[in-house]
Amino acid sequence: MKIRVSADGRDYLLDIDQKAKYQLTGAIQVSGTASVVPVMPGVYSVIDGTRTFVVRINDTSEGVEAWIDGRRFRLHISDPRDRAGAAKDASATGPQEIRALMPGKVVKLLVCKGDEVSAGSGLIVVEAMKMQNEMKAAKNGRVTRIHVNEGSTVAPGETLLIVE
Numbered sequence: 001m002k003i004r005v006s007a008d009g010r011d012y013l014l015d016i017d018q019k020a021k022y023q024l025t026g027a028i029q030v031s032g033t034a035s036v037v038p039v040m041p042g043v044y045s046v047i048d049g050t051r052t053f054v055v056r057i058n059d060t061s062e063g064v065e066a067w068i069d070g071r072r073f074r075l076h077i078s079d080p081r082d083r084a085g086a087a088k089d090a091s092a093t094g095p096q097e098i099r100a101l102m103p104g105k106v107v108k109l110l111v112c113k114g115d116e117v118s119a120g121s122g123l124i125v126v127e128a129m130k131m132q133n134e135m136k137a138a139k140n141g142r143v144t145r146i147h148v149n150e151g152s153t154v155a156p157g158e159t160l161l162i163v164e
Contacts, residue, residue, distance in 0.1 A: 004078045
């Protein structure tokens with residue numbers, strides 16, 4: 001199972017398999033095996049290697065908060081395939097950075113610098129894990145920067161282009 005997680009403004013891709021192995025990519029890269037057991041609603045006991053800790057989860061009007069060892073993390077959790085979810089959360093003002101969700105290769109640029117785009121229009125096609133993913137604009141705007149070329153390889157979290 002793959003989920004997209006934004007924690008305090010940093011974006012990650014979390015991949016968890018059925019045997020509790022996980023891989024986190026993005027601003028930091030970590031992998032391992034963890035055991036997560038619900039203790040009561042919203043409280044989980046986590047064993048990660050030799051570390052144990054308790055995670056408290058609270059739903060708020062702004063998303064989800066996770067409390068670990070007295071530290072609060074603001075989380076937004078979504079399915080990386082859910083384009084509509086990303087568009088709903090996108091700000092109507094300011095630049096929109098289109099970033100790679102996982103390592104891959106730019107297959108096709110669908111826009112040029114200076115092009116006007118509307119919300120939902122295709123911007124770039126990136127191949128990752130033998131699947132081609134079209135990334136779309138979350139808002140109306142103009143393409144102001146393109147940081148990659150067709151055929152470029154990209155890393156998770158790398159900025160591909162900017163719509164303002």
